[in-house]
Amino acid sequence: MSEVQPSEAEHGHHDDHSQSEHHEQSFASKYLFSLDHKIIAQQYLWTGILMVLIGAFMVFVFRMQLAFPGQHVPGWGIVTQANYNSLVTNHGTIMIFWFAMPVLIASFGNFLIPLMIGCDDMVFPRINRLSYQVFLLSVIVLIASFLVPGGGFGGAWTAYPPLSAKSEYSMTNLGSSLWLIAVALEFVAFLLGGINFITTAMNSRAPGMKFTNIPIVVWMIVIASILFMASVGPLVAGAIMLLFDQQVGTGFFDPDKGGDPVLWQHLFWFFGHPEVYVVLLPAMGIVAEIITVFSRKKLFGYKTVLLTVIATGILSFFVWAHHQFIAGIDPRMANIFTVTTVLISIPIAEMIFLYIATLYGGSITLSVPMLWALAFLAEFLLGGSTGLFLGASGADIYFHDTYFVVAHFHYTFFPIAVIGFFAGFTYWFPKMYGKHLNERLGQIHFWITIIGFNLCFIPLFVLGSAGQHRRIYDYSNFPELATPGLQNLRVIATVGLIMTLVAQVFFFINLIVSFRNGRKASANPWNANTLEWVAPSPPPHGNFAEMPTCYRAPYEYSVPGRDKDYWPQNESS
């Protein structure tokens, strides 16, 4: 069973890894059917970026509708009720399943795991390639779901039955099923990828790399993959059942036929809540790497961080019903889930404190990746602390399904998916492409994004507290919500959104400028310790000229008595 690709075999190259970068490969075999973990990471990255642009366009259209109801939206036209529902649904679905997941886990996981543990590829390169191909198929199915008669699915990303189960309610018979199939395919892709991540990190570590020498971000991605694997099953089963309800006419979720709609909520949120931590953990890991490097300090409490993450992972399986406090569940059960929900804020707060302790007394460089990492801590803190209001079942009766919830989870997901992504991307960009990004453009991009984001979501907290319910197409039918004061807040939120979107223009300009004339990056531009910085920038096929051996823990910065303030993991003394 050899991994020889046909094009290489034809050319008769039989040399070793260090020379294989010079192989002449066709475009297709190099970029489309590659087995190289770095290329697969790029495929996930750019597919994710393409999808986030679609998701961002959707939010632009429906936020314009909310700020200026019934008006013509540039690039779209008049937004109908069905349009609105479909846009909101698919915005949520895309941002979580087709942006946060592929970019934070699949892309960073693929790029970083083999490099950081010091080996040349994933243990199952062909399963890795299959994972991306299934993911690409899921993208195509999802996009097809917008284009079929009846339009895209509009039953919210949580797809609660009976709305999602019966075509006479959802009015998007084909769209609903295609949406469901796309989500299921996406899960298959990440199960395949997750097996690769876990087994690679377990078995293919460089000689000498003990469990406590593994960089935190690798731990986080692996634990996130395990969480995903252990939580997604019930939703896969639920998706099969829902598909049968939609297309065959069974009644798993239909009370008329002896089914139960709340069952779906349990199956969905048993996955849905651990899923929050599935995307949170990689972002936390990325931030850990960045703050140690740019404060030149050892990560405070490596083992505590690790145990805390494991505790978070275990607890995350026992909080799901806090999404269902008003779904008619037993109040005694609601009490239990209030306790577990408030409990899970302890390990997360502990992690934030450990990160702040890492920063304390460090010699901090405010480079662009560091700005993003610090912004992550600040913004995520706001998201986390507003979650306490929702986790308490009493307060949740009022806040449930208001814009307070919307603002809360955007204050968690935006730092995770967007800020976490930019932190990681700007930090590892020199490694990925061998060039530096432009600092000034990066700073402009950072500040406008952060100001725009807060301008968008702080008003939503206020609107939610005023009782503004989610998923309403036009508030002019609700006199107490259609007051000029509240309408102005909606306009301010939309202005904040547009600002965030415009800021991304600076990101893409920065990309173009840096790809063309970016300063060349050395192998280790940040003076970091972890093994990916031992490989050349960008790493060739096979990653390392000589496979590294690991001698120490990853965060030995500013060790007294050494002339350099860093101590790479592969240096023997």
Add this chain to the structure above:
Amino acid sequence: MIGKPIATTREATGTPTGRLAVWWVIVSEIVIFGGILGSYIMHRIGHPEWAFEAAHTNTLAGSINTFVLLTSSLFAVLAHSAAEKGDGKKAAKLLYMTCLGGLIFLIVKSLEWSSEIAHGFTITKSTFWSFYYVAAGLHGLHVIAGMVLMLWIASLAKRNEELQRVELIGIYWHFVDLVWIFLFPLLYIAK
């Protein structure tokens, strides 16, 4: 990339990577079946009247299938022991026997379903039957997938290639067996 990546040759935990991967696949499968069976059990507790529906299942066919599937697992174990001794030809033969078990299982199942559907017990008759067909159908798909993989691995084993995969498909096949051990009492015997 000529030859295998170095990554595939390492074994830091001391357990072969293939075996680790199969166990992780099984973890994800356990939660999939756990989701559907957990839902079924919760419904069943809330609906004692489903017992009247369950009375129409064919316990004899279910018992035969249980016997057939357990016997096929025996062949999978024998194939593993043959592969450990390096006898690929014998391992392949035993894997074909295992597949035969899977085939008999599927034939019995299709006869059983045809007769049930002919008597009006279709997937939409009631939620019990929906669970019955979806849970057993999902299991049946796993049997088919296992057979396809087994035929491929047997064709490699015949040439004494990749003999470690005989053990891996065996682990998977035992898991498929185990799921049936849960399905059989829950769908057929509980009346």
